[in-house]
Each structure stands twice: as structure tokens, then as C-alpha cells.
Amino acid sequence: MAHRWTNDLTHDDVTPKSAYLNRRQLMAGMAGLGLTALAPKANAAADLTPTDFDVISQYNNFYEFGTGKEDPAKHAHRLTTQPWSIKIDGMVDRPGDYALGDILSKMTIEERIYRFRCVEAWSMVVPWNGFELKDLLDLAGVQSSAKYVAFETLYRPDEMIGQKSPFLDWPYVEGLRLDEANHPLTLMATGLYGKDMPKQNGAPIRLVVPWKYGFKSIKSIVRITLTDKEPPTSWNKSIPGEYGFYSNVNPEVDHPRWSQASERPIGGGFFAKRIPTLKFNGYETEVANLYDGMDLRKNY
């Protein structure tokens, strides 16, 4: 069932991909004329202009293709995404290999303009295309014993050359609590800006959990497992003292390396100002109740 959740950003905030550069100039022009009030009304908490497509597709942490931010854009072309299927197993009524085409034929693709916040304290605004994860889980029939959802990225070192280095314990794995996975904000994204997902952004299908740090939003997914135990997650396995299971965006809980109080929007050049980070990345009204009574400092 699509459209359970509506953007606080309207469709007007995303311009046709051919015109987005022009729009920036237009906005600048309007600002010059003191007409910013006429610009599309964004969320009150911040000015949410979607980040340029070129920026979103050229600044990526996708360590399967190398450790530099430009490496994924350089190397991801090697990835073959056809055929693609997702193995859904564990506590489901209908386990099996689900061909991506079959999945997509049953889904309604909608646009979701989300803030994207990396644990490294930078951020973007991304107009994703995708469907709710819940719809996919419903397809497989989650059993009542299941409490968590585990995800796995493709492991194919010949194409994902970063996997030849022991940077992380490959394949990359992530996980969500079932209620987080079923939340209407949680998206399986297949594209952005109305285009197919660029390979460096996690083609052909990736997770997007906008109130969590970016590394939770696992890319190029080949397996989804329903389980009753908290599944291991790659960064937690690598540095448990720094990365927990929940990883909710929270300006009040610092990461040992980075203050999380503020973030640098990417794409603004040398002199881009930091902006304050919002609790749950600005989705507090939607998701805070998932964590009622939990100590978010302990469950970081």
C-alpha cells in the first residue's frame, strides 16, 4: 500500500532533472529581489533544497568500491545489476528468491524527499524513488515470531573491488527492529531524481531509513532475513564502541569521532555554513514513539 506517508516537502521542491540547475539560478535571482517568500515552502526546521544530482552521485560512502568519496563514482560501473534477485528467508511464510522485476511489478513507486545525514556529520537532501519496505515484507509474509530484519549487500569482489581490501568484514550487513522496518518512512529505494538508482548510490535497490545515520541504509541488497535475534551489523562488528545497533540521528549523543550537534550540507562549496542537526534527523514526530522508554545514550 503506497502513500501511507506524505512528504513535508512537496513535489514542487524537486524540479525536473533537466532544469534543476536553472532552478538554483532562479532561486538565487529571487533571493536577490527579496522574493524568497515566493520560493516553494520547505520544512520550517531548515531550508530543504534537494542536493544537486551530480553531488548526490559523486560523493558516496560505498566502501565496496573504495574508501574515497569519489571512488564509488569511479569504480561502480563494473557492477552488473541484471539479473538481480533478493533472497528473503528466515521467519517468513513464503521464503525464496524474489526476482527484482517481479517485486517491482507489484509495487507502486513513489517519490520521497528525505534528509540524509551521515555519521561523519555531513548531510544532503535526496529525492528518492521507491516503495515502503513493509510492502515487500508483506509479500513474503512475516511470521509473528520475527522481531528483527537483517539485510545483506552483494558480495562480488571482481566487480566490487573494495571488497578485495579487508576494510570491513564483507559482505556488508545491517539490521532493523521489525517495527522500524515496518515504519512508513522506511523505504526500499530504486532511484533518485526520477532516474534509475546510480550504481554508486546502491543500485539496483537499497534501503533508506531517514532518521538513522546513513550507514544503516544498506545498498545493493541481495538478502533479507527475518529473525528473532538482533542481527549483527557491519560497523558495530568493526568498532563496537563507536557504532551501535540503533544509530538514530541524535544531536545530543556524540560519536567518539564526530560531534553530532551540527552538520555540513554538501554541495555548498568552501564556505558552506554548518546547520544544526535535528533529533531523529527531523523525523521526531514520526518516529520518536518507537523508542519510548529507551535510553538513547545507551542504545546509540
Add this chain to the structure above:
Amino acid sequence: MIEPLNTFVRKTPNWLLYLIGAAYPAWLLYAGLSGGLGVDPVKAMEHALGKAGLQVLIAVLLITPLRRFSKFNFLSWRRALGVIAFFYILLHFLVWMVLDVQILSQVWADIVKRPYIIVGMISLLILLPLAITSNNISIRKLGPRWRKLHKATYLAVALGGVHYIMQTKGFEYEPYIYLAVVIGLIAIRKLPKKRAAQPVKRQVA
């Protein structure tokens, strides 16, 4: 081949070294402003300067063993290289402070709280008096104490190498290679001097 090179090194005017040294950050600034450093020029510049600072410092430390184990003599470049490395690292710090973190309270919080920043800061603070005393007057005034003071370069570079390792997230080979080179350079100093008994043969200096 060696002699002409040594002569060339000896004859290079210092101002030329400083000019070449200054060209790199100037180019980074230009590239950053014109889109040549990618979509996040701040991080690109921060990383490039940290890396260049460490590389030039390692080059400085290579000069002594090169003289000892080969006939190459880069001694007359050493001061300029040291000062250039210091400025790269100072700029590394300033880019971090002014363009990256921006907010002074957060700069301070990071300096007292983040282990990799603390290690980098200690390294920079060690380098500061070395840079200040990199002139003839200080050498004359400090006498033998100058040499002692400037041995701290080894500690500063080692801490820079540790800082580099600490700032990586997953496992990467590169920073370990740097630290291994630095440790190797420190170890070489401890090798017994074979010809210690003989009067040291002086190159034409």
C-alpha cells in the same frame, strides 16, 4: 650523477623552495574554488594538507640516513622543507577549524574530547617551537640545545602517523605504511655507527 645533484641541491635558493612549497596550498585553494576538488572541497583540502604535511616531514627525516648510507646530500633543503611542512599542518589545522568545524565551542569540544584530534594537536604543538627556532639566530643562541630540541621532530612525526591511523574508520593499509616508515627512520638512528672511531669524513658542505 650524485655530485651534480648535490651541487644542484646546495645551490637551490631558499626562496625558490618556499615558492614551490606555497604553490601547493595556493593550487588547492584555486582548485577548491573552481570545482577541481570535487563536491566537498573542505574535506579534500583538509586531507590533502594533512597528508602533504606528513609526507614533507618524512622527507625531512630521510635526509640524515640518506647522507649516512649514500652520498646524497639534501641537508641544505632541510630547514625550508621543515618550515613548509609546518605550514601545511598549520593550514590543515586552520581549514579544520575555520571551514570544517566552524563553531568555536565545537572546535574546543573536539580538541579536548576526540583522541585523534588530541594526538594531532600535541604533534602540532611540538612542531611549533621547532618552526619558530628554524633560523640562524636561534641556532646560534641555543647552541647545542638547538639540536636536542629539534630531535623532537621524530616524536612529532610519529604522533602525526598515529593520528593518521586513528582518523581512519575501517582498516586501511596506507596509514600503517606511513607509520612503519617513520618507525623505521627512528630505528635507523639507533644503528651503531660503523665508523664512529674514525674521524667523520665531511662532505664539502
